[in-house]
């Protein structure tokens with residue numbers, strides 16, 4: 001089973017940012033390291049050129065800096081469900097290996113692989 005482990009502080013920063021950005025979408029990236037069965041995410045990176053509120057399409061052109069250990073994207077939806085949209089799936093397929101989505105009330109999140117299949121998210 002593919003599992004993404006995430007440090008509680010990293011997830012909480014992202015959920016808090018999502019809550020603060022609501023009703024706009026918050027976009028971020030988690031760095032960490034690859035594991036045999038998935039990844040361990042340790043830290044939220046917010047790129048200075050992120051644009052919020054333009055919808056997820058702006059994220060498609062989002063430039064992810066090389067060699068920061070970026071392994072997973074994070075974004076919020078203004079409404080449930082925290083499941084990938086069509087646009088999200090397109091982005092997932094040509095981006096990072098893992099993706100995390102949250103939605104109000106921002107008390108949790110779902111993780112997906114690059115094909116949009118739900119995978120385990122374990123808070124550590």
Ligand SMILES: [Zn+2]
Nearest residue numbers: 056084085088
């Ligand atoms: Zn989305």
